[in-house]
Amino acid sequence: MTESSSRRRFLGAALTTTAAFGSSSALFSLLSGCGRSSTGSGVKTAATLPNAGASSTLASQTALIEALDATTGKPLLKLPPGFRYFSFAWQGEALQDGSVMPSSADGMGLVHYANGKARLIRNQEIWDDRGAFALLDRAYDLGAGAGTVTIDVDLDAGKLIQARASLSGTNANCSGGVTPWGSWLSGEEQVVANGEVLLSYGGVPMKKFQKPHGFMFEVPGWGTAAKMAQAPDASFRPIIEMGQMRHEAAAVDPETGIVYLTEDNNPAAGFYRFIPRKPGQLSEGGKLEMLGVSGRQELRKGMSARAGTKFKTHWVAIADPTKAHNDEQRASNGCFSQGQALGGAIFSRLEGIYYRAGEVFFTSTNGGDIAQGQVFVYRPKTEELELVYESTDKFVMTYPDAIEIGPAGGHIICQDGKEVFPQVLYFLSKQGQVTPIAQNNLDDPSGSHAEWAGCSMSPDGKWLFANIYTPGFTVAITGPFEQWAAALPV
Numbered sequence: 001m002t003e004s005s006s007r008r009r010f011l012g013a014a015l016t017t018t019a020a021f022g023s024s025s026a027l028f029s030l031l032s033g034c035g036r037s038s039t040g041s042g043v044k045t046a047a048t049l050p051n052a053g054a055s056s057t058l059a060s061q062t063a064l065i066e067a068l069d070a071t072t073g074k075p076l077l078k079l080p081p082g083f084r085y086f087s088f089a090w091q092g093e094a095l096q097d098g099s100v101m102p103s104s105a106d107g108m109g110l111v112h113y114a115n116g117k118a119r120l121i122r123n124q125e126i127w128d129d130r131g132a133f134a135l136l137d138r139a140y141d142l143g144a145g146a147g148t149v150t151i152d153v154d155l156d157a158g159k160l161i162q163a164r165a166s167l168s169g170t171n172a173n174c175s176g177g178v179t180p181w182g183s184w185l186s187g188e189e190q191v192v193a194n195g196e197v198l199l200s201y202g203g204v205p206m207k208k209f210q211k212p213h214g215f216m217f218e219v220p221g222w223g224t225a226a227k228m229a230q231a232p233d234a235s236f237r238p239i240i241e242m243g244q245m246r247h248e249a250a251a252v253d254p255e256t257g258i259v260y261l262t263e264d265n266n267p268a269a270g271f272y273r274f275i276p277r278k279p280g281q282l283s284e285g286g287k288l289e290m291l292g293v294s295g296r297q298e299l300r301k302g303m304s305a306r307a308g309t310k311f312k313t314h315w316v317a318i319a320d321p322t323k324a325h326n327d328e329q330r331a332s333n334g335c336f337s338q339g340q341a342l343g344g345a346i347f348s349r350l351e352g353i354y355y356r357a358g359e360v361f362f363t364s365t366n367g368g369d370i371a372q373g374q375v376f377v378y379r380p381k382t383e384e385l386e387l388v389y390e391s392t393d394k395f396v397m398t399y400p401d402a403i404e405i406g407p408a409g410g411h412i413i414c415q416d417g418k419e420v421f422p423q424v425l426y427f428l429s430k431q432g433q434v435t436p437i438a439q440n441n442l443d444d445p446s447g448s449h450a451e452w453a454g455c456s457m458s459p460d461g462k463w464l465f466a467n468i469y470t471p472g473f474t475v476a477i478t479g480p481f482e483q484w485a486a487a488l489p490v
Contacts, residue, residue, distance in 0.1 A: 064439050070158050078439040083479030088160040089151045091472030096164035099134035105467035107175030108454030109184045111221035116156035121184035122149050123173040128200050129208035132169040139169025140236040143208030146173040148186050148219050167225040171213040177250035182221040187247030188213050191332035193324040214244040241285045242274045243321040245335045251355040260360050262350035269350045270336045289315040290339030300348040301369050305390035307432055313383045316342035352403035363400040373400040397434045404455045408485035414452040423451050431490050
């Protein structure tokens with residue numbers, strides 16, 4: 001998930017020098033595809049693809065229409081009738097401390113919501129050693145370019161209040177999760193062992209990393225990330241015992257304080273839990289365990305998309321959570337290999353996760369018999385795992401990523417697939433039906449994937465927040481979510 005430096009400079013200049021987005025010729029070229037039909041832009045949806053098949057019928061029954069962004073005046077999205085939105089926190093805008101909003105808007109959580117205002121903490125998933133983007137005197141690793149920004153928005157006025165850096169000097173912060181006490185857990189998806197030199201996507205050695213990576217960090221909703229207790233350089237502190245792995249998302253059980261973790265590793269990944277020594281005080285440490293399934297280790301395929309299939313589970317201990325790689329190869333699977341050796345279950349690319357009413361829902365991006373995605377639910381009290389959904393048609397659902405509470409007991413899921421465009425936010429109903437609820441209407445001349453990321457629903461169900469990864473901005477969508485979901489065909 002990277003883009004060229006020239007692209008970054010281009011967008012940064014366009015967005016920081018233009019007070020009114022619509023008047024910028026540079027930004028206009030990025031948005032010039034808005035308003036084109038799917039077929040006119042060379043991009044097809046499930047409804048227009050001739051080979052989509054009968055299984056895509058439901059997905060095409062609820063039409064989405066172009067909706068103008070209240071901020072830019074451009075039709076950035078397609079939404080159901082009666083919905084509206086505004087965009088904010090664009091890449092290249094100035095942050096409160098004078099630094100610049102980084103690229104690659106990914107995982108995000110709503111940490112405060114009251115009186116018509118919202119506070120979001122957003123990951124910036126930068127995968128290289130370009131150096132800390134902000135807070136240089138307090139960055140975890142001065143060589144690493146990722147981190148988080150904390151964003152305050154006025155929903156009644158439909159505008160950004162302020163945005164500021166809240167974590168920097170981390171690496172490939174992909175997703176995370178909101179805690180019951182109002183903080184954000186931000187996970188690094190790239191593993192770097194001490195002294196390890198990695199190659200960038202362009203094949204250039206990354207030599208500027210000064211510390212190990214592949215950890216979880218806690219970012220308070222009211223300030224910057226927790227500092228090292230006794231560090232002379234006042235660095236931010238990773239939660240070491242949560243494991244050094246390709247971290248994706250996290251969900252906290254409010255009854256026990258246990259943190260459930262997904263691992264985005266390919267071709268094999270684990271599902272983990274972190275049991276803190278002191279619930280609510282994650283920095284005090286705890287133990288890491290990996291899920292096992294009784295009588296079955298392979299969960300990536302072989303279930304024939306049988307939604308409702310259930311398994312009894314158990315947990316195996318990860319003795320060394322800071323083992324970056326296994327002994328044979330440097331594959332970012334040190335934790336996974338320990339769990340697998342003890343019978344831990346094998347998933348494929350676990351990504352989104354959230355907790356609701358005693359259940360933990362999570363996604364496998366390319367799991368299933370056709371490798372287009374799965375949705376699971378784990379029930380802690382009964383120690384039971386259930387397959388909720390498995391895609392059998394990429395034109396109905398492909399590569400489910402972030403997952404969030406949706407209306408009418410369903411789920412909102414971000415599409416991460418690069419084969420079916422334009423990319424959408426899916427609504428997966430309680431009955432297992434998939435319907436797009438929002439569509440990205442951007443043309444991206446850079447050729448990057450303008451995917452959805454970091455969806456988050458307000459507790460009253462009135463607002464849906466989500467990111468467009470490239471060019472990097474957030475939208476707040478509002479509308480009659482419950483009525484829309486209730487009107488869908490079953």
